[in-house]
Amino acid sequence: xxxxxDVIDTLRTLVAFDTTSSLSNVALIDWxxxxxxxxxxxxxxxxxxxxxxxxxxxxxxPADVPGVMLSGHxxxxxxxxxxxxxxxxxxxxxxDNLHGRGSADxxxxxxxxxxxxxxxxxxxxxxxxHLALSYNEETDMHGMRLLAAHLDRAPVKPAACVIGEPxxxxxxxxxxxxxxxxxxxxxxxxxxxxxxxxxxxVELAAEVxxxxxxxxxxxxxxxxxxxxxxxxxSVHAGQIRGGTAHNITARECDFVFEVRALPxxxxxxxxxxxxxxxx
Ligand SMILES: [Zn+2]
Numbered sequence: 584x585x586x587x588x589d590v591i592d593t594l595r596t597l598v599a600f601d602t603t604s605s606l607s608n609v610a611l612i613d614w615x616x617x618x619x620x621x622x623x624x625x626x627x628x629x630x631x632x633x634x635x636x637x638x639x640x641x642x643x644x645p646a647d648v649p650g651v652m653l654s655g656h657x658x659x660x661x662x663x664x665x666x667x668x669x670x671x672x673x674x675x676x677x678x679d680n681l682h683g684r685g686s687a688d689x690x691x692x693x694x695x696x697x698x699x700x701x702x703x704x705x706x707x708x709x710x711x712x713h714l715a716l717s718y719n720e721e722t723d724m725h726g727m728r729l730l731a732a733h734l735d736r737a738p739v740k741p742a743a744c745v746i747g748e749p750x751x752x753x754x755x756x757x758x759x760x761x762x763x764x765x766x767x768x769x770x771x772x773x774x775x776x777x778x779x780x781x782x783x784x785v786e787l788a789a790e791v792x793x794x795x796x797x798x799x800x801x802x803x804x805x806x807x808x809x810x811x812x813x814x815x816x817s818v819h820a821g822q823i824r825g826g827t828a829h830n831i832t833a834r835e836c837d838f839v840f841e842v843r844a845l846p847x848x849x850x851x852x853x854x855x856x857x858x859x860x861x862x
Contacts, residue, residue: 692747
């Protein structure tokens with residue numbers, strides 16, 4: 584029988600691995616892989632294409648039917664510049680709380696499923712439990728991209744996934760995608776008294792941004808998902824820079840926009856509409 588104490592002991596070990604995203608996470612992955620090995624579970628350790636990075640995927644129970652995947656990211660955000668009352672990599676109890684970098688986000692969930700692995704392994708499971716650990720979630724998500732590509736090629740894919748990312752103790756069943764694009768507009772600079780001979784990159788960028796606003800109005804009439812505070816796919820231009828003087832038609836203008844797509848909507852399809860407009 585696994586106790587809370589076992590989970591806390593596992594969490595203490597996991598927190599002690601400094602898996603800040605800029606560092607290696609391999610020691611943590613190897614430790615979990617060894618624990619699973621001791622249960623007779625062979626984990627697939629997927630080496631990242633950066634040195635010192637790895638994902639882990641393991642199946643407990645029958646491998647020929649889809650199961651539920653429990654997924655966590657192994658990396659944590661840096662402690663540099665932060666004030667801590669105790670060593671961030673030593674799990675420390677204060678009152679009812681356990682303090683340590685990543686103790687909530689999200690090594691506690693990893694500790695739960697790692698500590699429970701012997702119980703899963705002892706059960707006569709009809710469908711399997713899959714365990715997944717990824718890296719670089721806090722930076723570029725590259726680890727999960729690699730693991731997802733691996734799972735995409737697997738003959739049997741997980742049927743469902745529980746991600747133990749903290750969400751204020753609420754169950755969250757969907758996320759919007761987030762894709763960020765930079766649009767670079769090239770103009771032709773002349774003195775503004777000759778503006779008919781020039782092309783203002785600022786003015787063209789403004790036209791594209793007005794198009795984005797119109798696109799948002801059309802998206803508001805398309806799909807909706809009431810689980811989100813803003814129920815639609817959103818497009819938003821958040822930054823712009825261009826031009827050198829009030830009397831020169833701008834040679835260059837850059838702006839950054841993002842697409843937050845509802846589940847089932849592809850940001851690439853939205854951007855294709857922007858490209859078509861630009862053409
Ligand atoms: Zn997280």
